[in-house]
Amino acid sequence: MKKILVSAVFVVLFSFSFFSSGLTAQAALSDGTYSVDYTVLQGDSDSVSMANDYFDKPATVTVNGGKYTVSLQVNHSKWITGLWVEGNAVNVASKNTSSDTRKVSFPVSSLSNPVSAKIKVDIDDDGLNYHHEYQIKLRFDEGAAKSLAAAVKSSDKNDTNTPATKSDTNEKVANPKSSDSSQMFLYGIIFVAAGTGLVLLKRRAIFK
Structure with missing residues (x-):
């Protein structure tokens, strides 16, 4: 019994x-635009990568129909000559030579788990001669995502005008x-x- x-x-x-x-x-995040903090990790561990300082925070994440698109800014753009996320090269949205930055965007399958990526670094100045490619991971803090008010208001207007x-x-x-x-x-x-x-x-x- x-x-x-x-x-x-x-x-x-x-x-x-x-x-x-x-x-x-x-x-999971509903359709909209969010500000999401993230950390760049080493490819083979959960330790923070030195490349973490080369990525400005936070990222902007747009969710549309359950699909995620991440937009973020890379600093030291001259040094970071290549960036691939989940096996695909990122899209370069804009570059700013004076500030040595560039904005990139790329789709991701999910924010719940660290996203695999690869970075290529080429440094030929400041007395350095460094050329290397290595794996990294992008860990997004999805639970602390903040909805961008401006995007929400714009979305509301679009919903009102467009059936x-x-x-x-x-x-x-x-x-x-x-x-x-x-x-x-x-x-x-x-x-x-x-x-x-x-x-x-x-x-x-x-x-x-």
Whole structure:
């Protein structure tokens, strides 16, 4: 009898744990533009890379239809001659020779995990002769992302002037339905497990 009760309690706890993880997974950034801090890590560890100082913070992240586009500024642009993210060369949005900076943008599959990247450094001045390529990782602090108010207001205006397309409407309707169904299923598991535990407790009391 004790083993059965323990099993029932385990099912309830597992259901709550699964339900909580489901809520966490649903906490991804919604469509919009955000300011997101990040850190450049070494490619083979979680230690901060020396290249971290060559990237200005924070980055700007635009989310559109679940797709992420990151925009950030590189300083010491003359030294950093190459940058690849997830195997693809980044897009150069602008350069400023006087400040030795350039702004780049690139898509990423997710911000939840460190993003793999590669950097090429070529230094031929200041008495240095350094030429090297090495792996890095970009770790974004997605949980502390801040919505950019100006972008939100602009988005609101666009929504007012432009009617939603069919694809937009389908996305807005489909996502809540999927979430509701999964939540109902999890609630069902919890209620069944809890009910089973109560029945077993009552039977135990009767047979005492």
